[in-house]
Amino acid sequence: MNATLPRLGLIVALASLAACRTVGPDYALPEGSAFKRPEANAAFIDTQNPQVAANQALPDRWWSLYNDPVLDGLITQALRDNVELKAADAHLRRAAAVYEQALDAGGFEYEAEAGVSRAQLSAESFLQEHELPVINLADGKFAVSYQFDLFGKLKRGAEAARADEQSVAAARDLAQVSVVAQVADSYLEICHANHELHVAEHSLQLQQRSRTVTERLIAAGRGTPPELARANAQVALLEAALPPLHAQRSAAAYSLAALLGRTPGQLPAGVIDCAHAPGLAQPLPVGDGRALLQRRPDVRQAERKLASATARIGVATAELYPDIRLGASVGAAGLLEDFGTPMTQQWSIGPLISWTLPSSGTHARIHAAEAGADAALAEFDHTVLQALRETQTALDRYAQDLRRLQSLRIAQEQAALAAEQNRRLYQGGRTPYLSSLDADRSLATSDATLAAAEAQVSRDQIHLFLVLGGGWQATVAPTAPATAQASAK
Secondary structure (H helix, E strand, O other): OOOHHHHHHHHHHHHHHHHOOOOOOOOOOOOOHHHHHHHHOOOOOOOOOOOOOOOOOOOOOOOHHHHHHHHHHHHHHHHOOOOOHHHHHHHHHHHHHHHHHHHHOOOOEEEEEEEEEEEOOHHHHHOOOOOOOOEEEEEEEEEOOOOOOOHHHHHHHHHHHHHHHHHHHHHHHHHHHHHHHHHHHHHHHHHHHHHHHHHHHHHHHHHHHHHHHHHHHHHOOOOHHHHEEEHHHHHHHHHHHHHHHHHHHHHHHHHHHHHHOOOOOOOOOOOOOOOOOOOOOOOOOOHHHHHHHHHHHHHHHHHHHHHHHHHHHHHHHHHHHEEEEEEEEEEEEEEHHOOOOOHHHHHHEEEEEOOOOOOHOOOOHHHHHHHHHHHHHHHHHHHHHHHHHHHHHHHHHHHHHHHHHHHHHHHHHHHHHHHHHHHHHHOOOOOOOOHHHHHHHHHHHHHHHHHHHHHHHHHHHHHHHHHHHHOOOOOOOOOOOOOOOOOOO
């Protein structure tokens, strides 16, 4: 009976420990976070822009709204060959492996070992006066143990690893969003640069014809050398506008090649010759704040970092409590010729409790983990507010640039009309050459300004798609940042 009591005590102690709960806070998105504010989930501030559809959801493949097969092909190639996305995929695989490792922590562990040796034992250690004979030794052991996760240390570790994996997945989506936007921007930049080159070359041709007329008028005695000098100066100014446009197109082409995983100059046929940038055939769909926050990968990434930091509080808190294992082993050790006989057999079974008594360092690690969670929450709120700010700013800039573009189109039409009328009057000898030259200069400036404004509107569209977070498809589309609940084996 005396031998039974200790066993009963051990059983009672283990049963009491088994009733222990997982330490540390269970993750839930704080009610006071910026993500849950009604204002953050409301419609965007109306910019009075008819080219924006606030009540329509952004499609996953937003570039399809341009209805441009070339752009579709470029983005498809970039999603396949871009080196940044390949690196992001590798990081995701590594994070998944770390999560698998966390799931495998604890539970059953197995160990096997065996060895054979030829040795001579020390005679003096056995208080012998004569040298002992050389012998052959053998030993082998198989052991199994089970770690009880009584306080949730392993569970919280798995939760943290799972949240880290999801954070890396969001980072991968963020990289994809960026790459898609950069490809579209570089392609449209090439198209607009070619258009601006065409406009500049056309203005140059008009001015060259005007100079030729001036030369003829001088030959006929109706012009003066200063008029020819002014014409030559205008031609030179228009020629000086061409090299920057060529450099702009080349830079966009090199950037696009790199995004496609190619070296400079390895663009698909016809891309470098794009003369007309594609435009949206419908108002740009933007949705509302709720859809934005659920879609943006950086918001998901920040939320998952918060979940991971919260789980690590539990990991640190579990250090206050003991680790308990139940182990058993069987094996044999002795002379090689006797190996396996009852005389060499050995076995053991029993619990193992290891407990590092809590110190100030343990409590400091808990406080550090709590501070890390507070910092992650602040970063999450910052990311949410930044996403809303970026989107609203992009919407306002897009609206204002569209209004500017409309005004510039009217100005260009009037400048073209004035230039044509002054050119005819000068050729008819009814107005001085300076008036015609000023009109041509105004037309050239209007054409260049209009082309640049059209390019800016295209950049505004791409930037708006970028801040809206489109261009990826999540495996599961949650209605709110999900809580990762992972359990250790």
